[in-house]
Amino acid sequence: MPGSTTTSATSSIIATLGAGSGIDFAGLAQNLAAASFAPRIDRNTVRAETVERQISAASTLKSSLLQLSSSIGDRVRSGDLSSQPLIGNASVATVSRGTLSGRGSYSLEVTRLAASQVLSSPAFASAAAPTGSGTLTFTFGTVSGSSFAADPGQSPATVTVPSGASLADVAAAINAAGIGLNAYVASGTSGAHLMLKGKEGAANGFTITASETLGEEGLAALAWNPASAPAQLTATAVDAAFKLDGLAMTRASNTVADLVPGLNLILAGTNPGAPTTIRFSDPGAAVSTFMADLVSALNELAGELNTQTDPLSGDLARDDGARAMRRALSQLAGTVVMPGAAGGEPATLADLGLATNRDGTFRLDTARLTATQKAAPEGVAAMFTTGLFGVYASFDKLSRRLTSATDPGTLAGSLTRLNAQKKALTEEAGKLAEAQEKLRARLAVQFSGTEGRVTRSKSTLSFLQNQIDAWNAKAN
Known part of the structure; x- marks a missing residue:
């Protein structure tokens, strides 16, 4: 094949370069080709390393935000951040939280189960x-x-x-x-x-x-x-019969939803003449702990964001996605998470004590949190549900918005752009290496002619030197 013949010939030339002249023409071809492409290869390498750092930084921020949202969801779903119903005699009924927040205590006496x-x-x-x-x-x-x-x-x-x-x-x-x-x-x-x-x-x-x-x-x-x-x-089919706080009631099913605000029942047994008590737990301490944990988690995120967006040393100093995240966090405390809250009811994270410092980090205003819990405990509990609004819903929406791959102004959009740049730089590096190799091979071919001329010149010089030496010997 022509290509194989050319390659073989080039390899042969390279192997013999310098053999007769004493000059390392193969090394010279290699060094000249490397020197010719060094500036472009160096620029490509530096840019690739920068893009790699930017990808790592953006991925870390995105992952941290999604993890924070997921952790908040897990905590809210655990139920300890909102008032939960508790029953004294668990054999009578299973109690669970309804669609609203509950408070107070109630007596329950079941005289007949639905059948x-x-x-x-x-x-x-x-x-x-x-x-x-x-x-x-x-x-x-x-x-x-x-x-x-x-x-x-x-x-x-x-x-x-x-x-x-x-x-x-x-x-x-x-x-x-x-x-x-x-x-x-x-x-x-x-x-x-x-x-x-x-x-x-x-x-x-x-x-x-x-x-x-x-x-x-x-x-x-x-x-x-x-x-x-x-x-x-x-x-025979019958309705359930029971008394709540002494008031006689009937229901077609043993599953009773929102019997009172925040209370669902599944009747399981009867207790005639021996009413049991249902009360709601106080989530105040759990909410205070959660808010302290939230501030710590947000500060870790804000600290990483500040480092990556530092104007002088940050890898994401001019990244649109990181900037969008910074703006969103700066507005977080004042964002309304309960748009339907009545006057005097908590509606923002600031009402729960979340405060923003000038450097973008956060602190917990315990006095404001305590005041809100005292003034509107039901409103606080309502903020920690899995509904369309509340603390979790707001963080879920925020994380989805800031990590949407379809929006070029988000972290996911930045990652899409950066990965495209990484691919282009990798392809460019391959093309530069290929071009450098072609130049080296071309120089090797050119130097083979020089090698032959130098070798012939050395041979002629050697012949003349021998003749002169012979003449001088005869003269003596």
Whole structure:
């Protein structure tokens, strides 16, 4: 191949350069090529090192901001920064915080838990026993003894039973219909039974009417109403009954949301005549600790940012993303995080004691924090929720905005630009190395001619010197 021949010839030339002349033409070609490209290579190297430092600095700031936001989210979700309900007798109910902040204490006495209607069909030989075909219509309402009152707010539901269906097929069809009933086949002492279970609450009882297909009768065995077969009713649907601070209440479900502001209940047991107490915890100490930790974390971030944006020595002194972050942090204390706060309620981080120093660092104004906690404890608790507004939501929005890759004025935008520069510098370094090698090879070829001339001159000089020496010897 021509390329291989040229390379071989060049290598041969380089190997023999200086062999006859005594001059290191190979080294000379190498040094001249290196000297020619040294300024550009040095500039590329310095620029690449600078870009690498800038990438590292921007990545560190971005990571620190995201980590801070994530840590705040974890702390808020733990629940200790807002008032949490506590119950004296945990066997009666599970308590959790509602959508609002709660306070005070309450007594709870549960006399009855909400229950679902459970219905058992007549016995069949097995789950595979045929049932006949047609339709089953379920009407929802209240079962009371042998009477039934349909609920006008719930429409009847119809389930089609196909030809050749078995008891197991009927259960599957009811479940697939999604009408709020759970159906399964259970084997009892007398045979297989279709078991039907409805939703909790007195109004979620049900009756069944059957329409049979001519020639495939049998489905009527699954029809039911309380007057015709009361023995098939194994459990009646009822509402939960309880007293809160002595006031009698009922609910269709054992899950009770926002019974009072900030309180959710899941009723689990009864305690007639022995009310238990529900109270709300005071998160004041936890909030004070959190704010102190937040100030420390922000100062670490601000310190790194100040170092990287120093006008004389900072790697990100003129970086748009770092500047945007600096501006955002300087405005952090005064940013409204609770836009819907009423007059006198805390709305900014400054209300929680966050204060900004002239150098961009932060301090905790404990006097202001204490005053806010004393004047508006519910407002403080409301700032530490996972809703659309509050401390976590504000930091989450801030971190997302400052690390958005689609905005060239953010840290992520800076990283996109810097990584593009790094790629370009790497490509340029490769091109410079290739060009330098080509120059060295070209000089080596040129020097090979010089080598031949010098060698021939030395040979001629040696011949003449020998002749002169011979003449001088004869003369003597």
